[in-house]
Amino acid sequence: MSGSLLSLYQRITRWPAGHWLFSRAVCFRAPYFATIAPRFVTLEPGRCEVRIRDRRRVHNHIGTVHAIALCNLAELSAGVMAEVTIPPGMRWIPKGMTVEYVAKAVGTMSAVAAPDAPAVESAEGYEWPVVVHVSDPAGTEVFRARITMWLSPRSRH
Template identity: 30%
Template sequence: MTQLNKVSKTVARLEKAPKFMRTWVLSTAFGTMIPYAGRSKVRVEKLTHSQSVITIKNKRSVQNHIGSIHATAIAIAAESATGYLVAMNVPDSSVPVIKTLKVDYEKRCKGNITAEAHLTDAQREQIKTQEKGEVTVPVTIIDGENKQPVQCEMIWAWTPKRR
């Protein structure tokens, strides 16, 4: 059975919204908790204990000088996909912290982007049972042409909350 923490309980409550509103409700909630993600128009398409799917639309507010999604917006999509996923699993007694953000821009992104991250059962068990540790979370970035122009990998740590 999956252990629920405050984040996963909140997501479970928000998932009860009508289907046509779920992405908006989840995105608004996370955008309020993490203002930079909100300003970057990060959209939470799917969030479970083992998978997250985040999108950013190619709109003027997130574009660079050549009309594609800015490198920083791509990085925030990757960080959000992995961070929200780790946050769904880390016990309430701990806090998740990004340790390493590795982003290799190989080609220009065209159109909207989707960032998808996964945790294995072994990784989830590690997060749940170790008081502190770290986990490497790969994330796939797919653009509007269904290509992977950016390769990403994030290392997340968790430590006990300070009392």
């Protein structure tokens, strides 16, 4: 799957509106993420950048980007990065997430997900930490997440 998702991204983003189309395809596969209307900016093994526009539907009662919208952005960017990064014989699932709200989240948010260490093929499952930094339009970090992915061998049934 990982090679096919990366291949799809590389092919489709060459087209006009390709980043939008890829983002829609991901949200079709995982519909909940459509609630934040993400736009994939960069995707390669070990790195994924996703943006969400400053819209009322992602705001909280004080007009900043809602904490859960930021968590969704972090989980989406980390998950798609994991999908194109881990060895083909492995699968992933989020096991836990810790977050820090560093500053007011105002404006378009840009999340960059990257692993702490390379993912390796293993006969046993293991934890694989991914860090996501979310910045505002000025480049100021407003949110940080550490997502523990559980990597395990794909079943051979």
